[in-house]
Amino acid sequence: MLTSPVRLRVFSLNCWGIRYLSQHCRERYEMIGELLQREGYDVAMLQEVWSEKDYTFLKKRLTSSHPHSHYFKSGVIGSGLAVFSRHKIHDAFLYRYSLNGYPYMAHHGDWFGGKAVGMVVLNICGMVAHVYVTHLHAEYSRDKDTYLPHRVVQSWELLNFIRHTAGCADLVILGGDLNMHPQDLGNRLLRGYTGLRDAYTEAEKFDGCEEGITLIAQNPFINKKELVPFEKGVRIDYILFKGSGKVSVKCESLSTTKGSVPGKSFPYSDHEALNAVLLLQREEEEASGQADCCTGEVLPALVDMVTEARTEVKVGLHCVERMRYSAARMGVMGLALLLLELAIALVPWLALSVEQPFPRASFYLLGLLCFATLLLTLVLYIFYTTQVKALQGAEDQMRLAVGGLQERLEGRPLCQPGAPNKPSDSPVS
């Protein structure tokens, strides 16, 4: 007996919820709450819900339509990630990315957000669904993207987190603002490695902005200059999904908002919302293969991608090491100057009445400056060192991954039960 398929409606939106800074924040949350309540999506994955108050507001508003929800806390401000669900949330787990910008780039603010990937486990009509919501580091300049290694490492950690935690799931859904174009390295890596499929390319019906873009020029909250050279806009928000041997999934339709909301004077956010309708079909016999993405044909592409990612990480590593070196040099100079000043100071200290040839105000101001420099460079040095370690760690993992992929390419099976792995253990006699 073939069971009838289950229709699952999934929603994702970057809410742009910076209190006091984002325009019409409160009104927009009311609109979002109204939309979610009216539409009753099965799962809504929200990003940039920076204030817990706004989460609580939505939670109250959606008590009847979405009785289950989880808000992921991380970083200084919070991860901004929230999930609202009609289905019970059985489990929640968070993975914080090891690299996430710089605290002193306060105007970019990403560091304070503690970017992460949140996971909730749902039971949808007897199927175990792992739902992931994430928001990667923003791209502030495409030409001179100093955060590229950070985003590549975040993608790498994201795909590994999904790979390792979704092993037993019947269904995997990832929603969020990846801050990457469809063909960007991190995005290809993510899809290639996990086997997740893009709802936009898979959807049988699509209704939304041209080419599925989610950051559109017509959106009144968007500075059109920042979109150049992509005049129409860019596609950086995604709903990705995959089934398993037990459940096959297809995307019936995908729709996006189109920059305006009927009857309202402004849209829900500076990003467009995504709404995918997935059809879940329980397989009669457990099929193998659907979940295993690393099959023959994609292997060479995967090797190339991971190699490319490694290069990117190495570039990032080189940059951070240089910055760390600069911080150290600045610190040493600050220390030298401070010691020099102290040496000079020893004389007036002993004879306060003597008139100083060096103006006192400048003298002490300089001392203050040296001290502050020393303190700051110390903190910076420590910070850069954690970044060096994180980048090195990611590179090590990537090296291991390339090795494994290449072995598979050469025909040696990787970690498959029953495979003829050299049994170096002594069987009990």
Add this chain to the structure above:
Amino acid sequence: MLTSPVRLRVFSLNCWGIRYLSQHCRERYEMIGELLQREGYDVAMLQEVWSEKDYTFLKKRLTSSHPHSHYFKSGVIGSGLAVFSRHKIHDAFLYRYSLNGYPYMAHHGDWFGGKAVGMVVLNICGMVAHVYVTHLHAEYSRDKDTYLPHRVVQSWELLNFIRHTAGCADLVILGGDLNMHPQDLGNRLLRGYTGLRDAYTEAEKFDGCEEGITLIAQNPFINKKELVPFEKGVRIDYILFKGSGKVSVKCESLSTTKGSVPGKSFPYSDHEALNAVLLLQREEEEASGQADCCTGEVLPALVDMVTEARTEVKVGLHCVERMRYSAARMGVMGLALLLLELAIALVPWLALSVEQPFPRASFYLLGLLCFATLLLTLVLYIFYTTQVKALQGAEDQMRLAVGGLQERLEGRPLCQPGAPNKPSDSPVS
């Protein structure tokens, strides 16, 4: 046909490898290398290999006996975690704990270590083994353990990481210095939730220090005063394991070093090494249940444990919030004083020749102090806020877990395929 069991020899040691601070560091690494090479354990899980140079030394030394190894990089110094294996390492992943002491407690040093749990995936005679190595925050005072909430949250994150990533493993092994006594909350929580079994209590044969202690009074590197009131020592290093429906595991024997090495004048480390021999038996028919620990009888105990952990986390939260408040207050005071000074300074600034009633040296020193206070309190405030978020996040997850456990206690099944979960989806007509 019943296949013959596979014998797996597993080793764990906290190497106490602080270069220039730990006594006989180099010589001890040579001894450790010699031991590992001679004994040829299948998997060796090392902690406190703080210097990458020492890891590289071991790697070279063990090229023939342990061709596969991984070093986990994290934090400022590195996580100190390393795995050496006779079996190929197919995959490696790292989870950094969200809470790990305070950077200004530099003499404790834990924060700089970037404590984490490392995972490697091995294929042992066709069985997929997930090997975890970790080192939790040290306990510096048992009576006034200010790090208890940190260790509880680390245990919580550790058990969740294992739970979520080991779903498809045939065999799970965890080794490391948990810095917890066998009946400490975090330890009970870890075993209770994951179903991992303690090699010490499970071993058919045991040869080692009394009660399996791994931090013993006879060890010459140990300050006996620090062990009080546990005169003989404490058991804080563990090898834990579990099988799955496909593979059953039993512990044939466990042995520990006993504080001295024959023919040498000092032991391998300030901790004792553990060596467990596990017997792996592939099950003919997939048995269910062994991996599922959350069965009826342990549920009430689990609810109590998670509730206890929540209380501990709340205590920690209260503490950090108080510290954050103090930092904020101090910062405001520093700012007020600095502004006051600036106001006073405006007069001599305009008329430098006028003799000051307020001694200039003190005046500027005070200014410097205010400035430094302001800077430090700002950094502290940000740091404490990340801790608040991490603790709140853990507490949220624990609340969710208690809810789920209680529902199961009341007889409602949790997230099991085929369970009568209210199907709120519309079946496709």
